[in-house]
Amino acid sequence: MLTVGTVQLKNWLILAPMSGRTNLPFRLIVKKMGAGLVVTEMISAVGLSRGQSKTSTYLDTHRAERPIAAQLFGFEPDTIATATRIATEKGVDVIDINMGCPVKKVVKTGSGAALMRDPKKAGKVVAAARRSTSLPLTAKIRAGWSPEEANALEIAKIVEGNGADGLCIHPRFASKGFSGRADWTLITRIKRALRIPVIGNGDITEPSLALKMRSVTNCDGVMIGRAALSNPWIFKQILELEEKGSFATPDLDDRYKLIMEHYAFLLQYLGENRATNIMKGLLLLYTKNLPHRKYLKYLVSEIDGRQTLMSIADRYFGFIRRETAGEG
Ligand SMILES: Cc1cc2nc3c(=O)[nH]c(=O)nc-3n(C[C@H](O)[C@H](O)[C@H](O)COP(=O)(O)O)c2cc1C
Structure with missing residues (x-):
């Protein structure tokens, strides 16, 4: 168990914030798969504080997905404070500050990973959020801006010193995007240096790696991003592996059921056009490793x-089922 x-x-186990991906329908799916905490996509503190209606829809949640963390990005302490109050009033359970996003349009404003280049500002941002909510507060950082500015440990201590209740580290440099391997030794070092819970993140591509990350780094929680996109079952699989030493992989019926369930949530929250467009991509993701992909791609183009x-x-699915049963 993990307490933040x-x-x-x-x-x-925590679902990583992923912009364009960890929307309400997907979070509901992942919650059903057993994740202990889900996180929204990153939400602009400026957008929230200006009352932009599209931005505030990112804070729409459902009780079935709680507890839920809202991730905010911004650079101006007063704006972060306002956004934190708005998110708190909306009824989320945890506030997370994004200090790791390397995307140009975010860092050029001084937000995301750019905050790691300005430790004083980073401290002020965390302090402002701390003053504005009684909810648990966390921050998500990278290894630093670049190998020349490898200051994750310094920033982690600043985050803790300004009142955060937890820290997540994705140990890659912002300048490197997703290239190379995540440096799990940095998770170990940060865990040793902090008193608050430390959540490790990066390169959990299969269930056994979550257990491995926890045992080699001694981190308190593990956050999973990309692997959950094609395999939302991963949370269930990790828990099963921990408990029984093995885990089940989804069969055809499980995959079909997931597709229908996810589509139903998308239809409910996003309407037919958006839901169908998103589902076209998900159909291909959720059938990864199944046969006749070319046929499926052709079929999807007709949707x-x-x-x-x-x-x-x-x-x-009928075609694959018949084939598996030897009638194909
Ligand atoms: C499509 C996509 C969108 C992402 N959006 C965010 C985001 O909004 N906020 C954030 O802190 N990290 C974001 N990330 C980074 C992930 O949260 C995570 O740190 C990263 O994917 C490494 O974990 P993984 O190896 O399990 O994927 C994003 C990653 C992906 C692939």
Whole structure:
């Protein structure tokens, strides 16, 4: 179990914030798969503080996904303070500050990973959020801006010193994007240096690696991003592996059920057009490693609405089922 401030999670597994991905429908799916905490996409503190309606929809949540963390990005302490108050009033359970995003349009404003280049500002941002909420507060950092500015340990201590209740580290330099391997030894060093819970993140591509990260780094929690996009079952699989020493992989029926469930959530929250467009991509992701991908890609290109999507999913799964049963 992992406790962040006053919030007790049911386990130590966390869905990483991923912009364009960790929307409400996906978070509901991942929660069902057993994640102890889910995080929103990063949300602009400026957008929230200006009352932009599109930005505030990122704070829409459902009780079934709680506890939930809202991740905010910004650079101006007063704006972060306002956004923190707004998110708190909206009913999230944890506030997380993004200090790791390397995307140009974010860092050019001084937000995201750019905050790591300005430790004083980073401290002020955390302090401002701390003053503005009684909810647990966390920050997500990188190894530093670049190998020449490898200051994760300094920033981690600043985050803790300014009242945060937890820290997540994705140990890659912002300047390196996703290239190379995440340096788990940095997670170990940060864990040794802090009293607050430390969450490790980076390169958990299969269930055993989550257990390995925890045992080699001694981190309190593990955060999973990209692997969950094609394999949301990973949370369940890690928990099963921890408990029983092995885990089940999803069969055809599990995959079909997941597709239908995810599509139903997308339809409910995003409407038919957006839901169907997103689901076209998800159909290919959730069928990764299944046969006849070319056929499926061809079928997906024919999808133009709810009805075609449903019938194409049925057609593809029916085809594979018959083939697996030896009738293909
Ligand atoms: C599509 C995508 C969007 C992301 N968006 C965010 C974000 O909004 N905030 C953030 O802190 N990190 C973001 N990340 C980084 C992830 O949270 C995570 O740190 C990274 O993917 C490493 O973990 P992984 O190896 O498990 O994927 C994003 C990553 C991806 C792939």
